[in-house]
Amino acid sequence: MHSKTYLILLLIPVFLFLGFQSLEEKAAPADPWPEITQTAKPWTRWWWMGNAVDEQNLSMLLDEYARAGLGGVEIAPIYGAKGYEDRYLEFLSEDWLNMLDFTVQKANSLGMGVDMTQGTGWPFGGPQVSVENAATRMVIQDYEKRNGVPFTDQIAFEKRRENQHNAELIAVMAYDQQNQAEEITAHVDKQGKLNWDKEGDWKIKAIFLDKTGQMVKRAAPGGVGFTLDHFSKSAVNAYNSHFEQALSGKDYGFRAFYNDSFEVYGADFTRDFFDEFEKRRGYDLKEFLPFLESEENNEKVRRIKSDYRETINDLLLNNFTENWTAWAHEQGKLTKNQAHGSPGNLLDLYAAVDIPECETFGSSYFPIPGLRRDSADIRNVDPDPIMLKFASSAAHLTGKNLVSSETFTWLGEHFKSSFSQMKPEVEQAFLAGVNHIFYHGVTYSPEDVPYPGWLFYASLNLTQQNSLWSHFDGFNDFITRSQSILQAGNADNELLVYWPVYDVWAEPKGKMEMITVHAVDEWLHPTAFYKQSKKLMEQGYSLDFISDDMIQNSRTKDGLIATSDSNQAKVLIIPDTEFMPAETLGNILKLAETGAKVIFQSKPQSTPGFSPKGASDTTFHQLWDTIDFVSGQAKVGNGQVILSEEIDQALMDLGIYRETLVDRGLDFIRRKTADATYYFLVNHSANSISDELLLNAKGKSVVVLDPLTGKAGEIHAQIENQKTRIKLHLKSGESLFLKVMHHEGQVELPDWPDYQQASSVLDISSDWKLTFDKGLPKLPAAQNLNKIAPWTASKDPDAADFSGTGSYTSEFQLAKSAAKQYVLRIDKVYESAKVWVNGEFAGAIWSIPYRLDISKHLQNGENTIKIEVANLMANSIRYLDRAGIEWRNYHEINFVNIDYKPFDASNWETMPSGIEGKVEILEFD
Missing domain, CATH: 2.60.120.260 (Galactose-binding domain-like)
Structure with missing residues (x-):
């Protein structure tokens, strides 16, 4: 930094590491801050425009980034600037790979890390994706056959555009007036003539396997091509194999492959979909296509659509996400993935990768006095931090330390975003469990390009030519100090809240249910799950979301629900839920048998999905009837099951208490290490807060750590009924960490100053x-x-x-x-x-x-x-x-x-x- 005195104030020894690592080691006795690692520092998406990169500028820019306090870069090749075509490099060419190698070596010398988008632009795709392996959609064309009237139509695919590929006829189905189905594919010849004349009036549906035609968006040179069929294992394997072959010449030492949010438009099918559906759901979907196409809000439509969407989820999870991660591990790489935007179960998709990544899009409103928020300079988007918790929950429950975030996408109009606006937005992400910030983004811009340099159209564009660049280190130091703590130990959340994804999948509108950041008003906000989660958080409870599969993989240990070796919770909460599989209820009761505490807001109404023989909930109801409730409470084995509309009261009855500091207007998140409990406290209210706070964590002493300056000091604390009482002053817009020490004599620090009233x-x-x-x-x-x-x-x-x-x-x-x-x-x-x-x-x-x-x-x-x-x-x-x-x-x-x-x-x-x-x-x- 700039002076010895400032370094003493910071109290941070800086050690540069080459790999990503968990910060669980105890800090030096004299230093209350965890050590600074590569992942504690913020990283950035690094747009390579036109792949027009060279060693001289790569070296210069990485030096700049290191000086500014960035911990790593994520290479994202995209389209280029006009007039510089002679500098363009073909993606994955020998010249491009040489630049990748140089980048990694240079970054390593600076203690920085490198990730790499597995493709150019987004989503996955490129010239190596054949038509066979391209994103696929189901097209259904309708015909009618009248009783006794010859069928003269030709069953042939109707193209939307002249250059469209011919779609493949998969099946032809006939449906009578009662929607009873008969497959008549064998009666259609190669010319599309139907040779079938069964008595009666019939609706004929011809099912075609068509290609969406979507090309990679914002592709870089050498990256133009079709978008990948993510639901096909063979297509995904071919895609991965292309990269494996291209990178086989040497060990390019980047950390992780990265996949952006699912923006594969119109893809709702794959070649073996009907076979996979029947294998997984137990019936032939082709017989029920009128219900899949219908948007009528009836039970049969909802159940069939739920089965269809669950199958799409299974294929995305198994054939792409899990398959991709297993392949990356074989290459010695990690995976970093944005699950949102996809049609799948976000929790399971996030959990299937090494680093789940969420996204902050747009600008939040904070009532901090003086915080600039011009309506003309922001998008009509109100980010919801609960959306971010899907990624952090998946990481917490599966024992993954890092939760990344694509941060500040369209925070405000270009060139008008300030650090003061960025700070509460990133604090909100921290409060949701994010601890590995990726800026969106920084554009590679050569030294000889005139001001303002090369810029990406949707980025914050904090490049070396930005007038704020020379002050960027201060903002990065704030994030670094914060993340050094937020990556320490483990999350300390006492509640698990079940996400009933089958309720989402039963939406009668549309075919696919894309679970996107931009549609939370439709699939998230109206639900009891959202309302209860939001209410519990506002009341002062810490929570994570849990899926059906995560429940199945959990166990009970010492009365706690262990979702992994590093994560335990005190109680499982089931909000009002329409659909729950009998297997999930059985797994919940197994947890209770071995000591878990469970709260149902109400009895789930039914099991999801459709059975041609009639939907059967028999097993579910039989399991439920084994719970012997007395006044809403039941002893199940060594555990307890409570049925109560008032979840907060049920928590109190179980001796699970909220953090009352939220009553003062503070927001918080907790982390726990072997020797301390950390609180991150944020005042995003309009008022200064100066009050006594009662912390649920019991401590011998409490240290205050200011991530803005690095300053640390001890604050007076009193033990009261196994809790810790302190007095703290936080102005609107301020944030602090509290380190509640489990043992005495760990640090020797000055008293934390009382900044409440100036003399x-x-x-x-x-x-x-x-x-x-x-x-x-x-x-x-x-x-x-x-x-x-x-x-x-x-x-x-x-x-x-x-x-x-x-x-x-x-x-x-x-x-x-x-x-x-x-x-x-x-x-x-x-x-x-x-x-x-x-x-x-x-x-x-x-x-x-x-x-x-x-x-x-x-x-x-x-x-x-x-x-x-x-x-x-x-x-x-x-x-x-x-x-x-x-x-x-x-x-x-x-x-x-x-x-x-x-x-x-x-x-x-x-x-x-x-x-x-x-x-x-x-x-x-």
Whole structure:
């Protein structure tokens, strides 16, 4: 960092590791922070535009990324910039592989990691995907045969476009007036003539195996081709084999293969689907196609659709996700996968890979005073943190340490996203269990490409040419410190909440049920599962979601439900559920027999799926009837089953208590290590919180750790009824970690300061000089300020167009007392500030509240202060567009705004830049 004093404040020894690893080792006795590893640092998706990469720029950029505090990159080849075609490399060519090898070697030398998208653009696909192995859809064409009237139609596939491949006829079915089916495929000749004349009126359905025709989106050179059929094991094997062969020349030491969210549009079928369906569900789906096509809300339609969707899930899970992960392990690689967007059970799909990855898309509303959120600069999307918990739950329950997130996708309009806006969004992800941040993203941009460099149309675009880049390290340090704790030990969640996926699969609308981030209002929000989970979290309970398969793989140990060797929970909760397999109920009762505690909000209504002989719930009801409830409670073996609409009251009856700190407006997540329980506390409310808190974890002492600055200190704690009472002060927008120590004498730290009430205030807002250090389009003239103000408040047009860094300098007198703490407070910072006091770097101010403890850098008497401010790129981009300077010129999709319309910043207002309001030094006793 910038000074020895700051390093002492940080109290973080930095060790660089080459591989991803779990942080379970105990920190050094004198250091309350876990050690910093490669995965504790944030990583980024790294867009290789046109694969136009070379050793010189790769080396330069990786050096920049390492200096900024990034822990790794995820290579994602995409389309290129126009005019640079001579630099393009074909994906997986010898030249491309040489660049991959160079990247990994260079990253290793810097202690950074590398992941690789298994393809270009998204989803999986490319020129190696044959028509046979391409994404497939079921097309059903309808005909009618009237009694006694010759059938003259030709049964032939009707193309949607001239260049479409001929679809293959799979089967022809006839249905009478009662929808009784008869297969008549054998009666259709090669010319499509039907030679069948059975008495009666019949509906004829011809089933074709068609290709969706979808090509890889945003493909890079050498990556253009069909999207893969994810439901076909042979297609997936062929796809993997292509990479195995291409990478066989040497050991390219990247960590993991990566798969983006499932965006395979219209794919709902595969060649052997009907055979797989009959093998797994026990009947021939072809006989019931009228019900699969219907959207009538009746039981038969819902049950058949549920069976269809469950089969699609099985094929995706078995033939793609599990198969892909097993293959990657054979290659010595991990898998990182986004399950959302797919038609499958998200929990099981996430659990089938090494690193489950979720996604933050859009901008959340936080009532933090002063937090900028212009409606014109955000998408009409309200991210739901509960959606993120599907990935973290899968990781927690299966003993996987890392939960990654594609973070800040379309957080705001290009060039207008600040660190202060990013902080609560990433904190919300942390609270949902994410602990391995991937930025979306950073674009490879060569040194010789003019400002603003190459940019990806949907990214945050924190590149080396961004005016915030020189301040990026402060934000990365915040994430690194946070993740060093969030990757330590294990999640400490006491509740398991059953996700009734069969209720989702029984939706009568449509054929496929795509479980996407953007449709949570349809498949998630209306459910009792969501409402109960949200209510329990708001009441102060910690929870994970559990699937049917996860229940089957759990066991009971010492009265706890062990989902893996590293994860135990106190109780299993079944919210109001319409469909539950009898096997799942049987597995739940087996857990109870051996000591587990289970709460049913109500009795599940039925088993899922359809039986041609009539849906039978006999086994389920027989199992349920073995539970001998007395006043809603039953002893089952060594365990207990409770039937209660009031889940919170049932939890209290079981002695499972909530964290009451949420009543103060705090959000939290817990981790547990061998020697401590960590609390991550966040104040996203509109008010400061200063109150006594009662923590459920019992501790001998409590350490406060500030991820923003690295500062640590001990706070007074009292044991009260096996809990720990502390008093803490958190302003709106602040977050802290608490380390509740299980043993005494582990660390020796100063007392944590009480920042609640300042004893005096020194206003230093007057007499400042402003100079400009670096930026574009040109450096404005220096300014002498009677009162500190934004540089955009002047009438200087150069200052209005400027994006870069400007430095405010001043002097002040202070009567310093060694026994007191001194905090620099700034009303508003646009957008990030680095502070030097008496020539020593004191820290960064980039988030609300704009405060920094500068006690150790002050001296009695005269002091100097320098505040370097970096603003947004918005003003300089506006200048480029107003001046008609072309900077966006890309193949496939050109640069678009947040509404996917052509980007134009020429009509933007000037974004405030610099410092506004008062600058004060607060003194605390």
